[in-house]
Amino acid sequence: MLADLVSESYDADLEESWENERTATPVRAFAVRLHQTGCSLRETTTILAELGVERSHGAVWNWVHRLVDSGCDPPEAQLKRVAVDETAVKINGEWSWLYAAIDTETKLILDIALFGQHGTDPAAAFLHRLDERHDLSEAEFLVDQFGYRIVLSRVGLSGRVNYTDRTLIEKWFQTLKMRIDRFHTSWVGSRSSVRE
Incomplete structure (x- = not known):
């Protein structure tokens, strides 16, 4: 199920925002999405570790702020x-x-x-x-x-x-x-x- 969430988080438009990174873009997008939904940096890195991706809180923090700086729009709410x-x-x-x-x-x-x-x-x-x-x-x-x-x-x-x-x-x-x-x-x- 987590692998599905990782693939759903991928957006090709984000590729330019994160070029030259050692972590795959879908994983970074997934981590940012987790953080945007209310997970702390510690919770986000713990979930990534469960998926076999060991990254620091600082790396996730950088991903979150790089995406904000890129001007990409966050996912839109359906409001049901x-x-x-x-x-x-x-x-x-x-x-x-x-x-x-x-x-x-x-x-x-x-x-x-x-x-x-x-x-x-x-x-x-x-x-x-x-x-x-x-x-x-x-x-x-x-x-x-x-x-x-x-x-x-x-x-x-x-x-x-x-x-x-x-x-x-x-x-x-x-x-x-x-x-x-x-x-x-x-x-x-x-x-x-x-x-x-």
């Missing part, structure tokens, strides 16, 4: 099922709410936003902004509470409470919080740096 949630984060000693939306099929993060408060108004503002950026006409939103259903109705979107198929966003928030914890449990910086 979108998981939405929020979590509290501490920025410079003050609590903020980070809202995120992830396409469950492609695992792409569609958008994130930070708000100083929690509730239906910030959720509606986030979903309205998301609707302006993406075609959500066919999307079903997977949420974890009935308050979101009110917000979805208010913005004119459809969704349902689902605790099973939306685990991807929970995992993403867990990874985010683990990384913030490495910075002494609180992010020291601006809201824009947290969003970035």
